[in-house]
Amino acid sequence: MSSFLTNNDYLIISRFLSFFSTSYGSNARLKLIQTLDNSMSICTSISSRIQHQLKCQHLISRLLSTAIEKQISIYHDGGLYFSIIFCNFLIQFRDITINSNKQNLLFESCLNLIDEINISQETITFNSIHQLLAIVRAVICKPLAYNNSDLLREKLCLLSVKSFLENLTMINSSIEQLILTIKGLSIDESTLFNGLLYQISISKSYLCSKKIRSCLYFTISLAGDYTIEDLDHIETDKQMFEWIQNIAEHIIKQIIEYTCLHNGGLILCQKV
Known part of the structure; x- marks a missing residue:
């Protein structure tokens, strides 16, 4: 199958993987594992970034934000669920019969959204x-x-x-x-x-x-x-x-x- 992929396809796939790998697995951005009094709590940075950065005016951003709200309210973490929703979203709009230029534009908007969310480091300043x-x-x-x-x-x-x-x-x-x-x-x-x-x-x-x-x-x-x-x-x-x-x-x-x-x-x- 790899013989049918172009260089652009590989670039797109790498952009997807760079984002989704932060949601689960060995590369997940694990903030803290705390065990105390026979309890455990796990917090991942993906949840905070999705909740704060998807609350914007872009239609796709608002749709994805709404889709994961219930998941986050119940489990307090939506990284993996967001990845599943996002992939399903891309598959569905790919099959819609629309102008190819509009389809490419929408797809590129999704990729740009991933690049915006996939922030490797966040700078925090404080004086006390x-x-x-x-x-x-x-x-x-x-x-x-x-x-x-x-x-x-x-x-x-x-x-x-x-x-x-x-x-x-x-x-x-x-x-x-x-x-x-x-x-x-x-x-x-x-x-x-x-x-x-x-x-x-x-x-x-x-x-x-x-x-x-x-x-x-x-x-x-x-x-x-x-x-x-x-x-x-x-x-x-x-x-x-x-x-x-x-x-x-x-x-x-x-x-x-x-x-x-x-x-x-x-x-x-x-x-x-």
């Missing part, structure tokens, strides 16, 4: 810890997106901000530690959490030569105290899933040694 915390709340604390109490949601937001700042300090600054305090929180509420901040290469090859991978293991509490237990820079020729599994086993062994950790919960933060 309170502004950054407000941004995090807006992203990961949508109503019922995290099915637990307000207190646990607030803990999750604080931990996300702190892990970000700690990683920033360790990598981009000569300062070895960053002491961070949040106003209004009692020292009595100091509850230790343990976490692992790791980074996955954007390389498409999983069988490449040796690479340097890094992860940051830390314990942290709402009172502002924390410790950084391990900063690993490991050179390995193993595949990514093998590396993560080995690191996870290593971290779990360390966690067992800390009896004061909150329910033994582990928080994984992927750098995106």
